[in-house]
Amino acid sequence: MHCAKCYFFETAVGDEVCNRCGRAFMPQANVYLGLLVFVTGGLAWSLRALLTASVDPFVRPVLDLGAWVTWPVSIIERPSYGLVIGAFLAMLAVAPILTGVMYGKRGGWLLVLVIAAAGPSRLGESPITFVLPTAVFAGVLALGVWIAAGYTLRLQSRLAGALLGLIPAAAYWFIATALSDTSSVSPVLWGVVYVAPVAAVGFSAAAVALVVAVGGVDGWHVRWPGALLAVLVAGPVLALLAFVGMDEVRYGFLKRPLGVAPSVPPLKEYREFLSRYPSSRRSAEIRADLAGQLARMDPARPEGFPEARDVWQEILDRNPDSRWAVDALLHLGDADATDGLFAEAERQFRAALDRTAGLEVPDVNPMADFTVLGHLLTVGDALEACDRANHLQAVRQETLLHLAILEENHRPTPVGTRALALFFRAFALKGTNAYPSALVEAREADPEGALADNIAFRLALFEADEVKRIEQLNRVAEAYPGTDGAMQARLAAAEGLIARGASDPGSWRRAHDELTRVRDELDRRRARDPQDLYVAALAALVGKKMAYVEAQLRTPPTGL
Numbered sequence: 211m212h213c214a215k216c217y218f219f220e221t222a223v224g225d226e227v228c229n230r231c232g233r234a235f236m237p238q239a240n241v242y243l244g245l246l247v248f249v250t251g252g253l254a255w256s257l258r259a260l261l262t263a264s265v266d267p268f269v270r271p272v273l274d275l276g277a278w279v280t281w282p283v284s285i286i287e288r289p290s291y292g293l294v295i296g297a298f299l300a301m302l303a304v305a306p307i308l309t310g311v312m313y314g315k316r317g318g319w320l321l322v323l324v325i326a327a328a329g330p331s332r333l334g335e336s337p338i339t340f341v342l343p344t345a346v347f348a349g350v351l352a353l354g355v356w357i358a359a360g361y362t363l364r365l366q367s368r369l370a371g372a373l374l375g376l377i378p379a380a381a382y383w384f385i386a387t388a389l390s391d392t393s394s395v396s397p398v399l400w401g402v403v404y405v406a407p408v409a410a411v412g413f414s415a416a417a418v419a420l421v422v423a424v425g426g427v428d429g430w431h432v433r434w435p436g437a438l439l440a441v442l443v444a445g446p447v448l449a450l451l452a453f454v455g456m457d458e459v460r461y462g463f464l465k466r467p468l469g470v471a472p473s474v475p476p477l478k479e480y481r482e483f484l485s486r487y488p489s490s491r492r493s494a495e496i497r498a499d500l501a502g503q504l505a506r507m508d509p510a511r512p513e514g515f516p517e518a519r520d521v522w523q524e525i526l527d528r529n530p531d532s533r534w535a536v537d538a539l540l541h542l543g544d545a546d547a548t549d550g551l552f553a554e555a556e557r558q559f560r561a562a563l564d565r566t567a568g569l570e571v572p573d574v575n576p577m578a579d580f581t582v583l584g585h586l587l588t589v590g591d592a593l594e595a596c597d598r599a600n601h602l603q604a605v606r607q608e609t610l611l612h613l614a615i616l617e618e619n620h621r622p623t624p625v626g627t628r629a630l631a632l633f634f635r636a637f638a639l640k641g642t643n644a645y646p647s648a649l650v651e652a653r654e655a656d657p658e659g660a661l662a663d664n665i666a667f668r669l670a671l672f673e674a675d676e677v678k679r680i681e682q683l684n685r686v687a688e689a690y691p692g693t694d695g696a697m698q699a700r701l702a703a704a705e706g707l708i709a710r711g712a713s714d715p716g717s718w719r720r721a722h723d724e725l726t727r728v729r730d731e732l733d734r735r736r737a738r739d740p741q742d743l744y745v746a747a748l749a750a751l752v753g754k755k756m757a758y759v760e761a762q763l764r765t766p767p768t769g770l
Contacts, residue, residue, distance in 0.1 A: 296409025
């Protein structure tokens with residue numbers, strides 16, 4: 211039985227007094243040891259489940275320690291996530307060390323075994339040894355318990371022993387983080403990976419000081435320091451739920467898969483997320499992804515398109531202030547145009563434009579002057595605002611183009627109406643294998659109609675070879691002079707030439723010529739109609755690309 215003061219274990223005396231210090235034995239101390247084992251196992255299991263999104267005990271994370279602060283939740287978007295991960299690491303070390311101080315080395319080592327069995331199997335990867343398995347971390351914790359719970363050092367100062375026992379774990383955190391693969395992380399963010407180890411050191415030292423202080427005040431009766439330690443160990447799990455949220459974790463697994471090729475999650479995963487977290491700040495984005503995937507379903511299954519319309523409407527109803535509400539108006543306008551309801555479509559498009567009126571995109575990248583200590587707490591909001599502005603600007607440009615196509619190409623004839631409806635249906639299939647065939651179907655509905663130039667331009671974009679694609683775009687522009695399709699074809703050709711500028715310096719001059727023709731056409735349109743929608747949609751874009759090309763033409767070539 212263990213003594214509540216010095217934790218000397220004596221089997222021959224029974225439950226009277228301790229032969230070493232004379233204090234009465236406390237059999238109930240083992241109840242608190244059982245509580246610590248249970249809570250520590252839950253902590254380790256929670257960390258493993260956090261890194262795998264699975265409750266299967268045989269599913270283990272294969273992650274660098276440095277990746278934990280950016281995946282599945284980005285510390286830039288959620289600074290509190292880095293502190294929560296630091297708290298997880300801290301409590302994994304503090305629990306066995308302080309248990310060793312209270313119950314002896316065997317009690318601390320018991321918790322080390324629990325952490326090894328329930329926790330992550332890999333706490334880092336090394337280019338030298340390839341893998342730092344659980345055995346290494348368990349050995350580090352066991353060494354810390356041996357240092358902290360050593361009989362001689364413990365009698366001199368429990369606080370000094372516990373703090374000294376944290377050194378191996380702290381060294382492991384920083385070494386494992388330094389050996390993490392950061393090749394996929396921007397150099398600006400390399401310092402961010404050390405937020406968790408630094409936080410872990412601070413949290414662990416504070417936890418040790420607090421528990422030792424309570425134990426000293428209480429005469430080292432195990433009940434109060436043991437109960438306090440159990441509460442501290444449970445803290446990271448509660449902090450994850452309170453300050454980060456499991457919806458953010460699930461969002462990370464949906465949108466930022468690690469170590470695998472990006473893929474579109476199945477509809478089931480989107481619906482599961484929305485059923486679990488209907489009020490999450492990510493719900494509007496997930497609904498938008500769900501609607502887009504539904505709209506792009508196989509045309510042989512037409513039920514997806516009406517269902518997508520319902521989801522877009524749900525975004526307007528549930529998330530009217532989100533950036534995705536503007537997307538919803540755009541897609542609902544496309545859906546109305548697909549049904550031939552062109553007046554309703556125009557109303558939706560103009561509502562989307564009203565929501566983006568006066569939009570300004572920041573000129574400075576928030577990451578340009580980023581420092582970990584100075585901007586970590588604010589850069590996430592700045593990046594989100596910048597991303598929102600860029601997103602809305604792109605949606606506004608797309609909405610202007612759709613409205614311009616609707617106004618310029620609508621012909622009140624059965625053939626023209628059907629062709630325009632099919633053309634808008636093709637928009638929903640953009641990015642899928644059905645998109646080209648949908649464009650061809652719209653062209654066949656009215657081969658020589660007003661949409662011929664628009665369809666020819668979009669079909670030319672499917673040429674895989676870059677040089678041939680530029681040639682086809684030029685042929686489209688020559689075949690339909692003065693049309694909106696010709697103007698967009700020249701703009702797309704200019705973008706292709708800009709992409710070739712590094713390998714073919716002559717492409718810069720050709721891109722300049724194409725952009726000049728587009729700018730001249732926009733000027734003619736502006737002179738005829740100052741409210742021309744194509745001018746509003748393309749003028750700023752053409753201006754930016756022209757400025758970039760002219761800067762490249764002014765830059766003297768380098769090298770031989």
